[in-house]
Each structure stands twice: as C-alpha cells, then as structure tokens.
Amino acid sequence: MPIYEIVFYLFSLVMLTGAVMVITVRNPVYAALSLVLTFFSAAAIWMLLEAEFLAIVLVVVYVGAVMVLFLFVVMMLDINVAPLKEGFIRYLPAGVLVALLMAAELLVVLWSKGRFEAGAYPIQAPNPEGFSNTKAVGEVLFNNYLLAFEVAGVILLVAIIAAVALTLRQRSGGHRQNPSLQVRVRPDERVRLVKMKPEPRQGS
Amino acid sequence: MPETFLDQLIYMFFLVLKIVAIVVPLILTVAYYTYMERKVIGYMQIRRGPNRIGPLGLAQPFADVFKLLLKEIVLPENANKFLFLLAPILSLAPAFAAWAVIPFDDWAILANIDAGVLYILAMSSLGVYGLIIAGWASNSKYAFLGALRSTAQMVSYELAMGFALVGVLILAGSMNLSEIVMAQKGGVFDWFWLPLLPLFGIYVISGLAETNRAPFDVAEGESEIVAGFHVEYAGSGFALFFLAEYANMILISALTALFFTGGWLSPFEGVPFLGDTILAEGSIFWFLAKTVVFMFIFLWVRATFPRYRYDQIMRLGWKVFIPITIVWVMVAAVISVFGLIVRGS
Numbered sequence: 001m002p003i004y005e006i007v008f009y010l011f012s013l014v015m016l017t018g019a020v021m022v023i024t025v026r027n028p029v030y031a032a033l034s035l036v037l038t039f040f041s042a043a044a045i046w047m048l049l050e051a052e053f054l055a056i057v058l059v060v061v062y063v064g065a066v067m068v069l070f071l072f073v074v075m076m077l078d079i080n081v082a083p084l085k086e087g088f089i090r091y092l093p094a095g096v097l098v099a100l101l102m103a104a105e106l107l108v109v110l111w112s113k114g115r116f117e118a119g120a121y122p123i124q125a126p127n128p129e130g131f132s133n134t135k136a137v138g139e140v141l142f143n144n145y146l147l148a149f150e151v152a153g154v155i156l157l158v159a160i161i162a163a164v165a166l167t168l169r170q171r172s173g174g175h176r177q178n179p180s181l182q183v184r185v186r187p188d189e190r191v192r193l194v195k196m197k198p199e200p201r202q203g204s
Numbered sequence: 205m206p207e208t209f210l211d212q213l214i215y216m217f218f219l220v221l222k223i224v225a226i227v228v229p230l231i232l233t234v235a236y237y238t239y240m241e242r243k244v245i246g247y248m249q250i251r252r253g254p255n256r257i258g259p260l261g262l263a264q265p266f267a268d269v270f271k272l273l274l275k276e277i278v279l280p281e282n283a284n285k286f287l288f289l290l291a292p293i294l295s296l297a298p299a300f301a302a303w304a305v306i307p308f309d310d311w312a313i314l315a316n317i318d319a320g321v322l323y324i325l326a327m328s329s330l331g332v333y334g335l336i337i338a339g340w341a342s343n344s345k346y347a348f349l350g351a352l353r354s355t356a357q358m359v360s361y362e363l364a365m366g367f368a369l370v371g372v373l374i375l376a377g378s379m380n381l382s383e384i385v386m387a388q389k390g391g392v393f394d395w396f397w398l399p400l401l402p403l404f405g406i407y408v409i410s411g412l413a414e415t416n417r418a419p420f421d422v423a424e425g426e427s428e429i430v431a432g433f434h435v436e437y438a439g440s441g442f443a444l445f446f447l448a449e450y451a452n453m454i455l456i457s458a459l460t461a462l463f464f465t466g467g468w469l470s471p472f473e474g475v476p477f478l479g480d481t482i483l484a485e486g487s488i489f490w491f492l493a494k495t496v497v498f499m500f501i502f503l504w505v506r507a508t509f510p511r512y513r514y515d516q517i518m519r520l521g522w523k524v525f526i527p528i529t530i531v532w533v534m535v536a537a538v539i540s541v542f543g544l545i546v547r548g549s
Contacts, residue, residue: 003212029287029340036333056322064329068336068359072352075340132318134379179519 008048015041028074036067050126053133222314226303234450235265241503248507272446275439280342283436287341292437292444295334299451302327306458307382309468309488320381321369324459325362328414332358334448335423335433342436350432353514354416354423360521361413367529368403368410371536372396372463377547385467387547391474395466399539402532404464406525408501411456413517415449418506422514457498458491465494 018038025031039062046055127133141149239254239261246253254261279285305320307313317323332355339351373379375396376387388395397404413420416432424432434445461467468491472484512520539545 003216033287033337052317052319053322056319056326059326060322060329064326064332064362065359068329068332068355071336071340072355075336075348134319134322177515179516 004048008045011041011044011048015045028077029071032067032071032074035070036063039063039067051133053137219314223304226314227300230300230303230451230454231447233454234447235269237450237454237499238268238446239265240499241506244500244503245507248504269443272443273440277441278436278438280344280436282343284341284343287337288436289441291334291338291341292441292448293334294337295331296444296448296451298327298330298334299448299455302455303451305381306455307385307462307467308491310382310486312488313382316380316382318378318380321373321379321384324381325366325369328452328455329362331448331452334445338437338445339433342433344436346429346431347433347435349429350423350435353429354433357416357420357423357517357521358414360518361410361525364406364521364525364529365410365414367526367533368400368407369463370533371400371403371529374533374536374540375399375545375547377540381462381467385462385469388466389469389473392466392471394545395464395469397464399545400464400532400536402528403536404460406529407464408460408498410521410525411460412502412505413521415452415456415502417453417502419509419512420517421511422517453502454495454499457502458495460498461491461494467491467494 015038018034018041021034022031022038025034039058043055043058043063046052046058242264243253243261254264257263257267279288302324304314305317305323307316335358336351336355339347339349339355342348372384376384378384378387412418416423422428424434429435434442437445467486468488469486470484470490472481473486475484
C-alpha cells in the first residue's frame with residue numbers, strides 16, 4: 001500500500017508548490033510554467049482516482065494547447081514590473097474587500113451540511129477489471145446529457161465565430177494571395193518566347 | 205496490485221528492466237537511423253554517404269555521439285540558465301515516455317492501458333514545451349523565431365492528426381492500441397489504410413510536419429533563421445534535441461504501422477499457399493518491418509521535396525487537412541454504423 005500514498009503525497013506536494021509559485025514568482029514566464037506543473041500534478045492525482053480519461057484530457061487540452069498559447073503571449077510581452085506595482089496602497093482596500101468576500105464564500109461552502117467532514121467521501125472501491133472510463137463518460141454524456149452537451153457545443157461555436165468576427169479587419173491596400181490562382185498559372189501567360197535571327201555583336 | 209512492500213519493490217524492479225529493454229534498443233535505433241538517413245540521402249544524391257569509420261562507415265554514429273558528448277557545453281551569457289538546461293530534457297522525456305503504450309507484439313507491451321491513444325496524444329503535445337522553452341531561454345532572436353514557428357506548426361498539425369485518429373477509433377471501437385491492431389485482423393485489405401485512405405495520407409504528412417521534418421522544416425530553415433530553436437545549443441544539449449527528434453520520427457512511423465497497416469499482423473494472412481505457412485503468423489518482425497518502411501519514407505521525402513513556405517504550411521494544415529479529416533470521420537462513422545466492415549475478421 002505505501003507506494004500509492006507516496007505517489008499521492010509527492011504529487012500533492014508538487015501541485016501545491018506549483019500553485020503557490022504561480023502567484024508568488026516575479027517572472028511571468030515562470031508563473032505560466034508553474035501553472036503547467038500544477039495542471040500536470042492534478043492530472044496525476046486524477047489518475048490515482050482511476051479517472052484516466054479526465055486526467056489525460058486535462059493534459060491534452062490545458063497543458064498541450066491552452067498553456068502553450070498562454071506562453072506565446074507571455075513570452076512576447078515585454079512586461080515592466082515597476083509600473084504594475086504603483087498604486088499598491090491605493091488599490092489595497094478594494095483588494096482586501098474582494099479577498100474577504102472570497103474567503104467568506106469559501107467558508108460558507110466548507111461549513112454547510114458537513115460536506116467536507118472526514119468520512120463524507122468514502123474511498124471508492126477500485127473499478128472492476130475491463131471497466132472503461134472513456135466508455136462510461138461517453139455513455140453518460142451522449143445518453144443522459146445530450147441536450148446540455150449540444151448546447152455547450154453551440155455556445156462554444158458562437159464564441160469562436162464572435163472572436164473571429166471581432167478581430168477580423170478588412171484592411172485596404174494589403175497584398176493578398178490566391179493560392180488557387182497561383183497553382184493555375186501557366187508558363188505561356190508569364191513568359192513570351194521570341195524567335196529571332198542572331199544579330200552581329202554591336203560596337204566591336 | 206502486489207501486496208507487500210517487498211512484492212512492490214520486485215514489481216518495480218521488473219518494470220525498470222522492461223523500460224530499459226525498450227529504451228536501449230530505441231537509442232541504438234536512433235543512432236543507426238542517422239546513419240541510414242545519411243546513406244539513403246547520399247545514394248539518392250548519387251554519392252556514397254559516410255564510409256570512413258568502420259566497415260561501410262558503420263561506426264559513424266558512435267563517432268558522432270562521442271564527438272557531441274565530449275564537446276564543451278556553451279551557456280550563452282544572457283540565457284536563462286535554469287530553463288536553458290531544462291529544455292532538452294523536457295523535449296526528450298515525452299518522446300521516450302510515449303513508447304510505454306506501444307504494443308510491439310501480442311505480448312510485448314509495457315503498459316496495456318485502455319486510453320492508449322489519448323496517452324500518445326498527451327505525450328506528443330507535451331513535446332512542444334521543450335521547443336518553446338529552448339527558444340525563449342536562449343534569449344536569441346533566431347531561436348525565438350524558430351520556436352514560435354515550430355510550436356505554431358505542431359499545435360496546428362496536432363489537430364489534423366487527432367482527427368485522423370478519430371477515424372481509426374471509430375472503426376476500431378477502442379482506444380487500446382492492442383485492440384486497434386486486433387480489429388484489423390484478416391489480411392492486407394482488412395487493415396485500416398484502405399477504408400481510411402485519405403486519413404492515412406494525412407496522418408503520414410502531418411507526421412512529417414509534427415516532427416518538423418522536411419519539407420516542413422521551416423522551424424530550422426538554415427537559409428532564414430540559422431538552425432531554429434536550438435541555435436544556441438552545443439554538445440550534449442544539442443545531442444538531446446537530436447535524440448528527441450529522431451525518437452519522435454520513429455514513434456510516428458511505429459504509430460502509422462499500428463493504426464493503418466495492422467501492427468504486428470502479417471500481410472500474408474488469408475493469402476493462398478503462403479497463408480498456411482509460418483509467414484502468416486503475426487510477429488514482432490512484421491511490426492518492425494512496417495516501421496522501417498515508414499522511417500524510410502521520412503528520408504525519401506526529405507531527399508525529394510523542396511521546403512514549403514510558412515504560410516503554405518499553415519494553409520495546408522488548417523484549410524485543407526482539417527476539412528478533409530472531418531468529412532472522412534463522417535464517412536468512417538457511416539461505415540461503422542452500417543457495418544460495412546467487420547472488426548477483427
């Protein structure tokens with residue numbers, strides 16, 4: 001049994017360290033990389049819960065795609081830290097207010113209904129052999145929650161189209177390439193071969 | 205799950221032994237893949253390739269390895285030292301880790317997990333970090349431009365590759381790599397290359413782009429940005445990137461063999477005369493032979509095609525490959541729902 005616990009505490013430790021580093025580290029690139037580390041450790045802990053589909057999808061989507069784009073942006077920004085620190089005292093009351101509000105919300109959730117008492121979530125029996133996580137997720141998603149799933153898909157599609165529509169600018173005077181025209185170019189349209197008689201060299 | 209602590213230790217010892225049994229041949233394959241590359245391209249360009257060190261130049265890869273390992277490791281003055289040294293490791297580790305779920309034969313697989321295909325996708329998307337961190341940490345314009353180019357390219361072509369795999373998953377009805385191979389049982393025309401021909405082509409071409417190989421190697425276009433993300437690396441750091449790139453090429457070849465050409469299954473299955481002999485038995489040799497064929501295609505393409513322009517690469521990935529794969533996923537769904545092919549017959 002000890003290996004299970006060792007793995008759990010190891011990844012929990014890495015995950016918490018990563019999460020703390022996201023907000024304490026000065027360098028934004030380090031912060032983004034710490035977030036990657038946090039996601040990855042979370043995926044490993046989900047794996048221990050036998051939720052391998054969710055764990056791997058977390059790695060594919062968040063680590064493999066979202067954070068790469070984040071890193072792109074962060075790496076290309078030339079962030080000057082000093083102006084960001086100005087007005088710390090001025091914004092302090094608002095910050096404290098938001099922090100207190102969030103802490104209060106957390107406490108309400110934690111205290112209500114004894115939800116997080118020991119024994120509220122007994123350790124699940126390991127899944128039987130041949131149990132497919134992916135199949136289980138798929139069956140629930142496409143049988144019980146089909147409508148919700150489709151609606152979520154449509155909302156995402158709307159978001160994609162909106163993002164494209166907001167950023168697309170028709171600029172005048174720009175040069176554009178039409179690949180199909182480029183492919184359809186024929187040599188006799190571009191080059192004119194002229195037959196002529198050889199002429200004597202001039203000036204010699 | 206073994207019970208006592210001692211049992212677990214013994215279990216882990218054998219696990220490590222199995223990992224070594226995969227990684228050591230893999231590294232040797234990488235070494236001789238570089239030799240094969242130089243020889244193949246040499247003969248395609250009517251010259252002999254390496255032939256000085258050892259008979260037929262066979263000791264050339266080892267000479268290269270020792271040269272690289274004994275070279276000085278140069279740390280650029282303004283580089284971010286920690287990330288600069290971390291990057292090669294981050295690019296090598298996923299390239300090796302992905303091999304854990306590859307079934308070499310019916311019995312020869314390290315981790316026979318149900319989400320094998322997803323695991324492969326996760327590992328290949330992790331490989332991006334090695335490149336992007338290397339490019340940024342070097343604190344060099346060329347390295348950064350190269351890293352941006354190659355990561356944008358990898359993220360784009362991962363989509364086409366993922367969709368191509370969806371077709372395979374629909375026909376196989378499983379994400380377990382062994383079951384995908386067994387679903388193709390029954391002879392050459394039962395392998396998935398035939399019903400999924402467009403996806404097969406797209407997978408091979410996206411594989412070239414995914415590993416940043418010619419003709420998609422703008423990430424290290426010598427004529428524009430010197431050597432891309434690893435300009436600043438020398439010696440063993442460069443050797444690690446090199447190892448990762450070639451391990452990824454071999455991985456893509458092995459995956460193509462598994463997904464589209466029946467893995468360890470024999471092409472002579474169900475053929476008259478030969479179908480009754482030992483040649484029709486599935487074995488690891490068939491798997492390795494198919495992998496080598498695809499590895500050869502990587503080199504063949506490199507020797508044949510000129511480099512793509514960057515905007516053309518992006519156009520090909522987003523506007524050509526992804527629509528085709530989406531359409532063919534529908535076709536695969538129709539094939540599967542109406543039972544036009546029978547799994548594992």
